[in-house]
Amino acid sequence: MELTETHTLPVSQQRTWEALNDTDILRGCIPGCESIDPDGENAYLVALSAAVGPVKARFKGRMQLTDIDAPNAYNIVFEGQGGAAGFAKGSARVTLEADGDAATQLSYTASAQVGGKLAQIGSRLVDGAARKIAGEFFKRFSAQLSGENASPAEADTAGDGALTAAADATGHNTASAEAADGESGGDATKRKKSWTAWISKS
Numbered sequence: 001m002e003l004t005e006t007h008t009l010p011v012s013q014q015r016t017w018e019a020l021n022d023t024d025i026l027r028g029c030i031p032g033c034e035s036i037d038p039d040g041e042n043a044y045l046v047a048l049s050a051a052v053g054p055v056k057a058r059f060k061g062r063m064q065l066t067d068i069d070a071p072n073a074y075n076i077v078f079e080g081q082g083g084a085a086g087f088a089k090g091s092a093r094v095t096l097e098a099d100g101d102a103a104t105q106l107s108y109t110a111s112a113q114v115g116g117k118l119a120q121i122g123s124r125l126v127d128g129a130a131r132k133i134a135g136e137f138f139k140r141f142s143a144q145l146s147g148e149n150a151s152p153a154e155a156d157t158a159g160d161g162a163l164t165a166a167a168d169a170t171g172h173n174t175a176s177a178e179a180a181d182g183e184s185g186g187d188a189t190k191r192k193k194s195w196t197a198w199i200s201k202s
Contacts, residue, residue, distance in 0.1 A: 001130060047059070056085070059088070073094060077091045088117045
């Protein structure tokens with residue numbers, strides 16, 4: 001899977017960089033994200049729930065930031081496991097460029113490999129899910145930076161609705177914080193520490 005996109009954010013480059021380094025902001029913007037915790041220098045554990053087509057699971061994994069050039073760019077190397085659902089691993093290059101004094105162009109190129117059930121359902125569903133997750137992230141991230149973000153409950157509801165609508169329209173299910181509702185609270189708590197985010201602290 002390969003994904004390349006550019007988004008315009010309504011704040012300065014420095015403010016965008018700071019937000020990308022704020023794990024509280026990222027946790028609220030990544031669909032299905034439950035936690036982002038430091039795990040050594042420029043490394044993080046992330047936990048999230050996701051649904052891709054018929055495959056639903058809680059994923060856990062680790063990401064490492066490399067080649068950091070603040071406030072301009074960094075690389076992300078990530079890997080994560082979703083139990084019987086399979087695994088994902090890959091890398092991404094994130095770059096920021098000022099667009100005047102009050103806007104920033106954020107571009108990224110990501111590539112990933114998946115295995116297990118995720119690989120069996122086909123690249124079309126996986127690619128569609130990844131694009132929808134990224135789209136929802138940047139919608140929330142832009143709203144957060146512009147001070148217009150909804151409450152966490154409203155954001156989750158809006159995100160789930162957008163992802164469900166996209167799945168109905170294209171046949172692609174995407175990430176949802178409700179993916180692991182069937183799991184017990186104890187199991188959910190035990191698994192809460194990990195998986196890999198798009199972006200994190202420098």
